[in-house]
Amino acid sequence: MPDADAVAAAVARNTRRLRQERGWTLEVLAGRAGLSKGMLVQVEQARTNPSLQTLCRLAEAIGVTLARLVELDEAPAVRVVSADQAAVLWRQGESRATLLVGSDRREHVELWEWVLAPGQVHESEEHAPGTQELLHVLEGALLLEVDGTTHRVGTGGAAVFQADRGHAYRSAGETALRFTMTVVQPESDLDPAVFRSAAPDAQS
Structure with a gap:
């Protein structure tokens, strides 16, 4: 997986390019994102x-997915993301959430890998109307x-549910829980803040 510096460099490059493509100044993007200009300059x-x-x-x-923002390279027609390229965007102790790959087509789709330590709970806010999540448990047990x-x-089990309502994930076994999560969100209701409820101070 890329280290934090590599992710920060990718975010810097992509944010600057996407902002310039839209003809926005630093002040415009900072205002739209609810950030200070100083913070945006640092990013x-x-x-x-x-x-x-x-x-x-x-x-x-x-107006893009998180996957697009943290992409290490320009996206080709076929994009293969190796294990050492996937970006860890949330970490708490031994638990983590890794964004594996995403798509910016009519329906925005993101594929994540989550690891939760035994007993760890992650609570999530309601997502945009129509959002679905598909989960596949690779190791451990999920509540x-x-x-x-x-x-x-x-x-080995899987689940699909409407994520436009409150939900939470709990690692129920004696060993760590590892599962993949696919988030599908309608374009008309796009809100890339899929994990807005994660700790605000969690670092990528």
């Missing part, structure tokens, strides 16, 4: 490792709570 100069919340705000303001109802998904 575009790769002088900071932006938090997940900051990345979400930038992606939402620009998925949606609208107050808990569902157990064991190793």
Whole structure:
């Protein structure tokens, strides 16, 4: 996986390019994203490792997915992301969320890998209307709570649910939980802040 400096450099390059393609000044993008101009300057100069919340705000303001914002290279017709290129965008102790790949077509799609330590819980806010998540448990056991109802998904199991309501993931076994998550969000309701509820200080 790329280190934090490589991710920061990619975010800097992509943010600057996408802003310039839209003809926006630093002040315009900062205003749209709810950030200070000083913070945006630091991001575009790769002088900071932006938090997940900051990345979400930038992606939402620009109108792209998180995957596009942290992309290490220009996207070719076929894009293969090796394990050492996937960006870790949320980390807490031994737990982490890794954005594997994303798409910017009519429906925005992102593929993530999550690892939660035994007993770890991650609560998520409601996403935009129509958003769905598809989960596949690779190791461990997942307790998925949606609208107050808990569902157990064991190793090898899968689940799909409407993510436009409150939900949470809990690692239920004695070993770490590892699962993939595919987020599908309608273009008309695009909100790249898929994990806005993650700790604001979590660093990429």
